[in-house]
Amino acid sequence: MARIYIPYGSVEGQTAQIAEYISELIRAHGHQTETADLKRSGHTLPGGFDGVIVAASVHMGKHEGYVTDFVKKNRGELERLPSALISVSLAAHGEGEEAESYVAKFGEETGWHPAHVGMFGGALLYTHYNFLKRQIMRKITRDKGSPALDTSRDYVYTEWDGVQRFTEDFLAGLAAPSR
Numbered sequence: 001m002a003r004i005y006i007p008y009g010s011v012e013g014q015t016a017q018i019a020e021y022i023s024e025l026i027r028a029h030g031h032q033t034e035t036a037d038l039k040r041s042g043h044t045l046p047g048g049f050d051g052v053i054v055a056a057s058v059h060m061g062k063h064e065g066y067v068t069d070f071v072k073k074n075r076g077e078l079e080r081l082p083s084a085l086i087s088v089s090l091a092a093h094g095e096g097e098e099a100e101s102y103v104a105k106f107g108e109e110t111g112w113h114p115a116h117v118g119m120f121g122g123a124l125l126y127t128h129y130n131f132l133k134r135q136i137m138r139k140i141t142r143d144k145g146s147p148a149l150d151t152s153r154d155y156v157y158t159e160w161d162g163v164q165r166f167t168e169d170f171l172a173g174l175a176a177p178s179r
């Protein structure tokens with residue numbers, strides 16, 4: 001049995017949901033997990049874990065600053081342990097180049113280049129945004145030529161089966177004799 005730490009950053013809650021989904025999945029495989037909202041918890045990676053999955057979302061082209069700080073501070077441990085990055089954005093739902101550029105920028109800023117990187121679509125949560133955010137997101141969406149313009153509903157793009165495959169691959173890597 002392994003113990004996996006899942007620290008995350010999330011502004012509107014989609015990455016928090018993804019972190020909880022991963023946590024439940026790993027537990028269903030008989031392992032232990034702990035999720036940590038990095039907005040609230042400390043910046044030190046606690047000891048006693050066998051693997052770490054860091055999840056963060058993208059706003060205005062960047063992942064949460066407090067996740068960047070966490071990774072910078074704990075880079076040594078993240079490099080020693082099997083670790084993965086999950087990047088959540090709307091761009092990850094599309095062609096992927098833009099989503100890859102966010103990950104590349106994160107790598108440059110933190111110096112951390114994990115073996116496992118997952119990029120997953122986030123959500124357009126119009127009904128949760130305040131007036132201003134709703135208008136901004138609708139304009140960005142329209143400018144991109146996307147049809148997701150009905151602000152009376154939400155659009156969720158997370159590919160849950162992809163998240164599942166990614167998590168199971170990560171677990172398989174933990175079990176493999178040489179990593």
Ligand SMILES: Cc1cc2nc3c(=O)[nH]c(=O)nc-3n(C[C@H](O)[C@H](O)[C@H](O)COP(=O)(O)O)c2cc1C
Pocket residue numbers: 009010011012013014015016057058059060061062088089090091092121122123124125133137
């Ligand atoms: C104000 C704002 C700015 C955003 N900027 C970007 C962006 O630059 N690129 C992108 O791909 N997605 C962008 N998104 C989409 C978010 O990445 C997406 O909504 C994601 O699900 C947010 O995850 P969270 O709920 O865990 O914070 C933005 C969303 C909001 C609300």
